[in-house]
Amino acid sequence: MGPGAARENQRSPLSALQNGEAMRNITTYPNLIELSRQAARIFADTAARAVKERGRFCVCLSGGGTPRTLYSMLAAAPFRSEISWSSAYIFWGDERCVPPDHPDSNYRMARDSLLSKVPIPAGSIRPIRGAAENPAEAASEYETMLKSFFDLNSGGLPRFDLILLGMGPDGHTASLFPETEAIEETRRLIVANRVPKLETTRLTLTLPVLNNAALVLFLVAGADKAPALKGVFMETERDDRPPASLVDPQDGDVMWLVDQEAAALL
Numbered sequence: 001m002g003p004g005a006a007r008e009n010q011r012s013p014l015s016a017l018q019n020g021e022a023m024r025n026i027t028t029y030p031n032l033i034e035l036s037r038q039a040a041r042i043f044a045d046t047a048a049r050a051v052k053e054r055g056r057f058c059v060c061l062s063g064g065g066t067p068r069t070l071y072s073m074l075a076a077a078p079f080r081s082e083i084s085w086s087s088a089y090i091f092w093g094d095e096r097c098v099p100p101d102h103p104d105s106n107y108r109m110a111r112d113s114l115l116s117k118v119p120i121p122a123g124s125i126r127p128i129r130g131a132a133e134n135p136a137e138a139a140s141e142y143e144t145m146l147k148s149f150f151d152l153n154s155g156g157l158p159r160f161d162l163i164l165l166g167m168g169p170d171g172h173t174a175s176l177f178p179e180t181e182a183i184e185e186t187r188r189l190i191v192a193n194r195v196p197k198l199e200t201t202r203l204t205l206t207l208p209v210l211n212n213a214a215l216v217l218f219l220v221a222g223a224d225k226a227p228a229l230k231g232v233f234m235e236t237e238r239d240d241r242p243p244a245s246l247v248d249p250q251d252g253d254v255m256w257l258v259d260q261e262a263a264a265l266l
């Protein structure tokens, strides 16, 4: 495999997407840089299609460390000028219960690596209020905002054009950690999820919202993710499958962009 080449177990994800084919697949890249470059290409193309078809691009960002490379690429040539930032609306899939300037804040990471570097209107950036004294209140506020923004009637679900997700070594995604209550949530759009093993509460979108996306893009890199990735793609017992494997939009696509280290056990 040449440098930059990707090992695809199916047709190129980009061409399949461009042809409007439904797809759930995994593509392996030599490293995080190559993986992030492909993710940036998919991000920009998805944005262009959404703006052309619906006049706006609604994207849900992921936190953690992996997407930082992608965000930096989106803030630079060639992607920065390709994306119609004035038509983009930015949301988050989850947030830690910390102020927006805290080093752990997912909002802060996206602000510093991307949002402070592109011409996006401040009102189009919709962070989750991690600093709230009462996380459940912050969840309720965000749910109200989502329902208003997406003009939802009761029971309706927001449909994001793109949701970026990562995966932890334990197979969590967003802040849907194994054996936590949020995984079972079927009614609310976002909840405050107690995560005992971290001795903290996280704010996270729920599976109904993630599974209503037009496109979910997982970015997974690093050897520590290999066992969980094997669990996603090779575990058959539902109970043993990691939370990330529960993200599979019925009326949308899910694409896994992974590096070779993470794919080592597949």
Ligand code: 6PG
Pocket: 062, 063, 064, 065, 066, 067, 093, 094, 095, 096, 106, 165, 166, 167, 168, 172, 173, 174, 175
């Ligand atoms: C978070 C993310 C979380 C993240 C995984 C992977 O708030 O941390 O939403 O789901 O995507 O923990 O994190 P890394 O990219 O840092 O490995």
